[in-house]
Amino acid sequence: MDVLRRRVLILAACAAALLAAPAAAEGDRSITVASTTSTEQSGLFGHLLPRFTARTGIAVKVVALGTGQALDVGRRGDADVVFVHDRAAEESFVREGFATGRQDVMYNDFVVIGPRDDPARARGADVLEALRRIAAARAPFVSRGDRSGTHGAELRSWAEAGLDLAAIRGEWYREIGQGMGPALNTASATNAYLLADRGTWLSFKNRGELAILVEGDRRLFNPYGVMLVNPARHPHVKARDGQAFVDWLVSPEGQGAVSEYRIGGEQLFFPSAGAAGRS
Amino acid sequence: MWDALSAALRLVLRLDGDVLAIAGLSLRVSLLAVACGTLVGVPLGALLAISRMPGRGVLVAVLNGLMGLPAVVVGLVVYLLLSRSGPLGAAGLLFTPTAMVIAQTILVTPLIAALTRQVVEDADRELGEQLRSMRLGRWRRARALAFDARFSLAVVLLAAFGRAVSEVGAVLVVGGNVAGHTRTMTTAISLETQKGDLPLALALGLVLIGIVLAVNAAASLLRHHAMRVYG
Incomplete structure (x- = not known):
């Protein structure tokens, strides 16, 4: 009896584990954004992303790292969008062809x-x-x-x-x-x-x-820039949805959301899209 | 400390939705990793316990050594494998719960195999002669011994679960600590510590300890029940 019973038990346990496993319940549309600890830990993303998702139906998964690491994640093609703050490093990221362009978002x-x-x-x-x-x-x-x-x-x-x-x-x-x-x-x-x-x-x-x-x-002064990872370089990049995020960030609505974010009445980030913005 | 304790109680009593989701993900990922690790590790350990081949001593030493695999190194290797620029990149698994299960499975499988080897070897010392006289094949003998040692093996699996659910290095690297998607108890604790919200971090830590205790208590109840029924 024991062997059979044990098999059934094991199978049941596995089935339960698999069923309970993260049913990858993300809706169909989501993008991965590699960004910095400062945007995540200051709570800015908690403020921006629900607005963007409500507007477009695109969920955003943020991996928060240092700017250098975030750019590396982009280089490897593990993110669709990179949103960081090191102008010189961002410009060389674009020069190397890992992004098609960079846009100012805020500072x-x-x-x-x-x-x-x-x-x-x-x-x-x-x-x-x-x-x-x-x-x-x-x-x-x-x-x-x-x-x-x-x-x-x-x-x-x-x-x-x-x-x-x-x-x-x-x-x-x-x-x-x-x-x-x-x-x-x-x-x-x-x-x-x-x-x-x-x-x-x-x-x-x-x-x-x-x-x-x-x-x-x-x-x-600490400027933040956003870049879509070059789909020519990494074909699996979700170019359309990623571009939608970039476009929203620099749109009046996104810029308004950036300037609305406050902690204890103090504004943290100042929108700067369009101001000498592209490179 | 008292602040943290009362904050932890409040988190639990309020059934805070975020905390529940994070705790649920931690449980699912680690239990699944232990389940996968069991499927590989227990047969491997049991066979190694009764096999007599040249180089076995080295194999046992290596397996025992692998129990100390640094979580962050496992995370890094899995990261490089699953990255879009890596060999398995096409699957697009990086920064998903599946990636975390893979990393933790690699982490706990040697632990399960090594401890199973010891437990079954001990059982073999008691029953081996008898089983060999019954002329059972190696595979059947390993299975019989593992079944005989099932209560010790249960503790092995609990140890593996403890290792999986408490590690932060591997899940942080391959999961990315994405809010609402791959954030586990340990990566959340690490995040709150970084934000300087030490009471909340400690409260989450207490919740995690509570979960581990609850899993162990459940296993212990199950074991008592099983012992009564099957002796």
């Missing part, structure tokens, strides 16, 4: 965050001066170190400040190789300085002693 800005009592006296309106002071004081500084757009902006700022990171870095400069949230958590736990995008900072809850020290410097 926000970076801010220098640090301990409220500011031991390195970095507070002010000049990001370069702030970095020089942090380096001079060898005050703890957390770097993303993950090839993200924010990491790229940080590296550019050190270079612009005339500091050779390779020469001055030491125990005070902590490269963690993780997203914005973990970087903020690390800085909060060690009272360190760091460069963060304002959106993630506003939605971040574990602030501890941290506060914004530098903001408003024009160098801290």
Whole structure:
């Protein structure tokens, strides 16, 4: 009896497992968007996507990574649309033929965050001066170190400040190789300085002693661009639905939705489509 | 900590729809992975237990070693296989629950096989002589021993389930933590930690621990029942 009974039991269990298995219940139309942790973790996508899906019936699956990784996902053809923030990297993505074009969507800005009592006296309106002071004081500084757009902006700022990171870095400069949230958590736990995008900072809850020290410097401008992955390169790309997402983002409706998004009354992202937008 | 505990209770009592969906996906993916791993791992382990061939010792050592497969490496390998630019890219499975089941199956199969090997080998020490005298074939003997050790094997499967449902490295890489699609309990906990919402992350963690305990309790009840009925 046992063998038969056991077989039946096993079969039943498998059948149940298979039935219960994710019945791939996504409607017929969905696209995959590779984007950045800043857009996901700031809650922007939670605000935008339901509106887009309601309008078009296209579901959007967002894979949130650093900008560098998100572009790699696009290069491999594992996403239909890439929505990131590193202008230089995006332009080379287009040049390499992985996208047919890039469009401006919005911008926000970076801010220098640090301990409220500011031991390195970095507070002010000049990001370069702030970095020089942090380096001079060898005050703890957390770097993303993950090839993200924010990491790229940080590296550019050190270079612009005339500091050779390779020469001055030491125990005070902590490269963690993780997203914005973990970087903020690390800085909060060690009272360190760091460069963060304002959106993630506003939605971040574990602030501890941290506060914004530098903001408003024009160098801290942080533009986001959107690109459809080139269907000529990756034929399975859902070009029509992906293009619909790109078009919606830069349409008056999409741009309005971007500017509506607020946390605690503060606007996080500023629409910029059409302003010197294409490349 | 108390905040987290009360938040966890509220999440459960309110039957929060998102949390239920995420918990359901975690359960489905991990149970399915354990089911697939069982189909391969138990026969493999049982056969290895009673086979006497040259190089068996090496095989056993390798299998035992594979129990420590790093989840994130498994995730990376499956990612490269399933990526559109990879050998299995045409199937378009990356960032789907199926991809997560594949990764977790690879993760738990060696664990199931290695532990089954030990359990069946122990059973063989007690009953092997008797079965061999009955002139049963290798396959039949392996099956009889595995059946004899079924209650120990149940614990093996629970261990495999525990490994699958608690790992984050593999499901994060191949699933992509897509909201409402491939977000599991562990990737959700990791996300909330990154957002600095530590109480919510901890609350989700407590919910996950509750799920694991519930699965183990159910298995234990089933086992008691089975023991009474079949002795």
